[in-house]
Amino acid sequence: MPVERKKSFWPGIIISLTLLLFASSLVMALDNIPATSAKKPVEPLPVVGSMENLKKLLVEYEKSSLINSGQLLRKESKMEMMNDAVTVAPLARNEMAAGGAVNLAQESAKSLVGASADYSSTNVQVQGVDEADIVKTDGNYIYQVNQQEIVVIKAVPAEQMQVVSRIKLDNEGFTPRELFLDSKRLVVLGDSRAEVYARSMPKVKTEIYPPPVYQQPSTIALIYDIADKKQIKKTRELELEGNYLSSRKIASHLYLVSNHHLDWYRIQEKEDNILPSYRDTAVSSDFKQIDCGQINYFPGEIYPAYIIIAAVDIDRNEPAQLKTCLGNGENIYASINNLYIAVSRQEPARPLLKDSNFPAPAAEIGPKTRIYRFGLQQGKVEYQGKGEVPGRILNQFSMDEEKAYFRIATTSGEIWRNDENTSKNNLYVLDQEMNITGKLEGIAPGEQIYSTRFMGDRAYMVTFRTVDPLFVIDLKDPTKPTILGKLKIPGYSDYLHPYDENHIIGFGKETIELKGRNNEAQAFYQGMKIALFDVSDVNNPREMSHEIIGDRGTDSELLRDHKALLFSREKNLLAFPVTVMTLSETDKNLPRTDFPAYGKFSFQGAYVYKIDLQHGFQLQGRISHLSPADYQRAGDYWYEDSKNIQRIIYIGKNLYTLSQDLAKSHQITDLKEVGSLSLR
16 A cells, blocks of 8 residues: 555656646746746946046957958058057047937827827827927927927917917027926926037147137936926936937936947047046036946947936936946837847958958848847836847837847848848847847848838838838747738838727838839839728738828928827827928829929928728818918928928817917817917
8 A cells, every 4th residue: 555655646746747837838838938038147247447448448449440441451461460569540530329219108009198188199109108209298288399498388278379488498509309298397308519628639839720629419408397387497407428319208217318429539649538427416517427437338349439328217306327338329219118229330341362452252241230228127227138130220110129029120231232132121039138039031132121110919011112012020929920911012101100900000102113224113202101001911911091192302200200190099180290292284294204303392281181990091181380471482392491380289179280480279170270379
């Protein structure tokens, strides 16, 4: 009997362990997180530490940059690599980081209508991650960046709009760019180009040459208490050296990113003042230098610039938390928990063949995109790793985070090439350690990405050269992204916006195809195109409805800035600003040549549509701030942009359009004008 009990004991343990392991694997599978993806500790970034080490790192960068450009390789090849002592010539660089564009609520597949108030909010990429914009509303007041001031408009009732306050921005050299708004605070973001005397310049006769100056760019956040709309008070200023890259706001936490490029001449002159500075009036009104012991760097990736990330709780007057790294930044993507900074880097130059001025063959040509991830936790910013993928990205919508994975779409190669290095489009999935865990490469050779939108387990990608293929990509298995279907139609989409989980709206341009001088097909853009796509059958996406606005030359800010869109699925409402160019009947009847004609100016303002799945786009009307006299005076083009409608919002039953000169209100139902207010 005892032996029998012993025999029956172990199988039970084995069965229990097997079931436990199976259950654990099942949970991981359901969460779409592989068992091997347990987060490993991130190796901390090294610290610059001293001015001597900083200058050493920058000299190493300068040498490597010459290597990458081929200059140093060529020189060393011809000198038969005599020695390693290379004289580094100063570089006159004044590179500007490309700004990323830039949250009260967003709808991915939901309306912009707030849960407790009937007014629109900024169209943002990620729900719960606010982006700064030139116009914000709280459902009662409208705040607008208007040249060198912030105009505060009491918008309700719509028939009695009035300016209740003007915030004069008297900071020297300051230019306001965007706003954040919550119930208690207004944040004004902008940049400054203050002139600063150079501290170290060539020895010249001061009586002949005036004291030299240079412009010191800085990024500024001004925080205001807006409890009393007629007595708005500035409570805090935060200023970071460098160009404004982007910002996000999550709840009361503001994340501000600047990119401060170093003047290589000042470094060569051995000037000590090459460290970045900032000021935070919660601590002091004076600038404070960021010490070398507080600056990190990425080993092997030195760049003469600083990325400065400042985290501020705008509801508390506590010191800003800063994260500073020696490096560059181009595009920003942020989720609730993470901030990603993407920067393109060119592959190093290939070594020269022996006794030759020609480089050796390369297996891979073209830039790569490096992504740095920083965790965002209650106003704290911590470096959490980096990854790299082939190709270059288009904008912030090329990036996305879903569960434990980061997804990114890139274009590699060149569209003008017709060999193995022609352009190709790719999608990569990176895991918790920022390693590539899945990839889909070589999409639409010879074309390039014009827009991307990630929506849960799917991605939508538009590429273009002569036609517009819309690709539907399955991301359910992060290790194996797969194309489910595609649709080819004339034109292209610059921006994709979700209608719901099975329908998507594209905004771009119509195109026509003409034969070039070498009888080669070429595509030319025409009027603005909006299209509604049905992707419920993922293998066979189809265009349900489309509209063409104007002719060649028609343009909209929406094609460059997603925040110019107003969309509400519940209200069946779609609106955006547009400048319309049209061809005369005579021009339309002219025989087509190898270059289509541009239209002439005919309208500037807002196009307002009703939209639903049964009827598609239904133009409800157009709203303009230009007077009949303005249209009479206009020639082939319109240049007085102070009356150009920049944003459209809604509050309750009324639609509001805003330009620098005017604010107008109209009923949503019939677009009947109910109020007009001069802002000058």
